[in-house]
Structure formats: C-alpha cells, structure tokens
Amino acid sequence: MVAVVAVRPSPSDPLAALEVRDEAPVPTTPPPADWVPVTVRAAALNHHDVWSLRGVGLPAEKMPMVLGCDAAGVDPDGNEVVVHAVLSDPAWTGEETLDPRRSLLSEVYPGTFAGTVLVPRRNLVPKPAALSFEEAACLPTAWLTAYRMLFTQSGLQPGQTVLVQGAGGGVATALVLLGAAAGLRVWVTSRDEGKRERALDLGAAAAFEPGARLPERVDAVMETVGEATWAHSLKALRPGGTVVVSGATSGATPSADLQRVFFLQLRVVGSTMGTRDELDRLLRFCATTGVRPLVDSVLPMTDAADAVERMVEGDVIGKLVLVP
Template identity: 65%
Template structure:
C-alpha cells in the first residue's frame, strides 16, 4: 500500500529520513479494525518521529500520522482517537503508564490503511468533512482538554493563547470564543495575528508585548520563547496550562513570581476517548470547523512537513487520499 514513513531517525535533518512509497498492508489483530484513510492531519509529533524522539530505533521504518478519518471495511465513517493504552487500564487513559500514540509503537495514518483498536474508531459526524474530522484527534482534542478539563476557567474570564497560528492555538481560539471566554492571542507576524482575529480572538498582540491587563489563564505550547511573558501576563492566582514546548524548555522557572503570586502551572497531554466524543458534539452544537491552512494530496507530504518545520502554518495541514 502507499505510505509516507520515516526510514530511520535523523535528529539534525528530519526531512532526510522521510520516504514516500510502498509499505506492507497491515494485519488486523483481534479486537482491532482496519480503516481506509481518507484524510490525515500533520502534527509536530511527526517531525519528532523523523528526528527519532519518542520512538525506539527498532520501530523504524514507521509510517507517520497520529490523526486521521476514514472508512471501516463495512462503510462506517470514523474519526480516529490516537491514544492507545493497556486494555486492562481503567480511568483516564492519558495517565496510563503503558499508553502510546500512533507512530510511537503502531504504524500511523499517512497510508492507504491503518489499524486501530475498535474503541479508537469513533463515528464521524455527518457535517464534518474527512479533512475537518482528521484535525480533531490530536490538536483539537489537546485544546479541548486544556481549556475545559484543566484550566478551570469560567465564561467571561480572559485567556491568552501564545503563538496564534498553530493547530492547537487556532483550536483554542475557536473553542474559547464559542465557550464565552475573552480570547487574547500573541503572534510573531501581522498575518498570524490577523488569522487569530478572523477565527474569533478579541485581540491580538505582538509576541512579548505588554498586555492591557493581566489574564486569568495562559495556554502554552511554545515554551522557552514565551514562558517569561506567560508568567508576567497572569493575574495573582492565575493558571498556565502547558501542552508543549516547541521552542525548547524554559531557561528559568520564574519561581519567585510563581510562589509570590500563587500562580498555578498545569500540564496537559492529549485527551481521552470520551473527551474526543464530547469535542465532536461541542463542535456540532456550535457549528465549529477547524481552520485548515493547507490541504495536500498525501503524495506531497514533504511540502507540508517542510512548511511545519519552517513555522509556515496558518491552521492545520491536512493530507488527503
């Protein structure tokens, strides 16, 4: 079958590890299902896989792609949940020490077919296209959990999203606006800030700019480049919710500010199957659609990966079959 995959780890030049070509058709274990992939979205995780981060060397070659939407063998249209845990685990699967994502242990979605546990294939809402549905499993689910499970915000309060144009950031803007929060964003360019306002942000500021007032919560996926600004932006008692650090780890924890202002710092990773179901329902109720910045045939996956590597994103990058 046709697939886009990482041939080996390439820490310094991730694109050098990228291959496009034939891979064996997947076997379908008991309790799993085969999905004919119609669309798959790109995540930063795919670049980490190409670099060899979070994956053992013996797992290469690895088909890329955490997220996807497609069709079961019986014709059912589905959205994929990419967190695969121990079947014996009960409770929040994101806390399962044995959990994994597609592309870490199991082959991913950038292919004609992918196999997942049956519970990881959720019904696709009829009003979402395959491309839109393919954005939900990682970026939008991550944003949903950050906002509604971890932050504790109430409608009417103010949230700041650092780095306005990525997949998680654009999802936070749209979800936050729909839920009744005052949404502020930062962005490195005028174009990125304009996109955030178009998606529903009430105000957009240059990266690191002094804000008109402090905020109730900051949502972080950037890390080192924005961490100090995030700490300075919070009200006393405010919360920073973190789901990534694309610019690297913060060089200083700002501990004096943290304890003196009684700030809270909370980590958030992906989300549960139940939260994905709630997210899909929330989007249907509010008419929300993910912002797709670039839609390409899977054969042109290298273009999308280079755009992400260069930071040239304006919403999600989606590959279609």
C-alpha cells in the same frame, strides 16, 4: 496501497527519512488480533510526524514505521469514524492520558498515513455528519490538545479572559477558535504581525507582541512556547490564575519564579493530548457551534514530502491534510 513511511532517523534533514511506498511495511510490533481496520479517507499532518522523522520518540529499531496520528474514515461496519490516537495499555483502567505506558499511533504501531490503519475498536469515535472527513481528520491531536487545555484543565468560565502565547501554531489556532466559540475573551501574542492579524480574524479579542504589557491581568494563560514566554505568562496572571502547559517549543527549563507562584497562589497545570471522551465532545462541539478547523491544503499521500517540507519551513496556515 500507498503508505508514508519513516525509514531512518534523520535529525538534521527529516525529508531524507521519508519514503512513499506502494504498500505498508510489515510492522516491527504486530497489532493485537482484536484490533479493527479503518479505511482512511483523510489524515492530517502534525509536528509529531516531523519529530518522528528526526528520530525523536521513534528509535531506529522501530523503523520503517508508517507515520500519522490523525485520521477519519470508515470502520468495518460501514460507520464513519474518527480515530483517537492515544493508545493505552490493555490492562490500564484509568484515564488513558495518565497511563505511563501509553503511546500514539506511529510510535509503536503503524500510523494513519496509509489506505488502512488498524486500531482498537474502543479508539473509534463516531464522526458527525456535519463534518467532512478532511475537517474531522484535523481534530484528534492539535485540536484535542487545545480542547483539554481550555475545558478540562484551566477552570475557565464563559466571559473570562485567556491569553494564548504564540498565536499561529496548530494548537494556538484551535485555542482561539474554540475559546471564542465558548464565550471566552481570547487574547494572543505573536512576533509576527501577520499572525496577530490572522488571530483577530479568527475571533481573538486582542493581539499583542510577545512580552507586551497587557491592559489587565488574565484568568488563565495557555502556554505551548515555554522558556521564551514563561516569565510573561506568570506576570500576566491575576492572583489565583492558572497557566496550562502543553508544550515548550522554545525550551523546557525557564526560571520558575516560585515567589510569584506562591505569593499570588498561581496554579501551574500540565496537559497532554486528551481522552476518547474529550474527542467525542470536541466533535459534537464543532458540529453544534459550526466551528471548523482551518484546512490549509488537501494533498494526495503521494505528495507527503511536499507537505512535510512546508511544515518544516513554517509555510502553513491551518492544517495540512493527506488523502489516499
């Protein structure tokens, strides 16, 4: 059984920390006895996997660790399922994203880049027949993050305008596709002309260079870039508008501009991943509307190093999918 494993922290060279093994290592924290095995049919690569190889969020004492958060496969009863990657504490009774002890698969327990992954039965969501295993495997992290930002945290209604900062990334691409399908007017920014054109092809109504003066102020901004775009995000909002933040790839300490926030009564809302119920709704939304994640390539797990290298270099349009 092939497994893709992080064997050591390697901050400067994540590929040096990756091994493809013939079998999964014995986990440092054995999964609880009531978890069930899922036969993996497809698993998707995320930037989380690259950060894990660099040792961010995955300390050396937890290695070797099977990588991977996202997967679709078959449960012990023969049902086609999608794995929800957010693991809450068994004693937690609220929404799992608010559990301070939550983790993702591949942080404490082995991940999805193997022939089989063990997960709590409550974390399994039925896979719609309309979605392939490869398509469904792309949804539980980046797409779920985008779904929660747009439909749970923003307060947006069809017909309103949303600005997506940094078009081209996995979450931003999902925001464009989901937003357009839901009847939102989606505007995007990107430094790369090719990525701006790609966003327009995917359904964005307009694309601008970062910091550009917009034709009008927007109802909400989806922010994953952080410091480099924060000032523009606040200036782009109409009075009473909302900026939803789920990442800060360019830095996490921008100028707050509190005078603008309170004078225009802006809302700043954080958003992290999503719940099992939101993943279920996302899957049904895709099945109903025909929206599908972009799949850049489908590769065997034995070629995981090639997939990670492409992600590190930014040579990806859409999702990279690994199959056993």
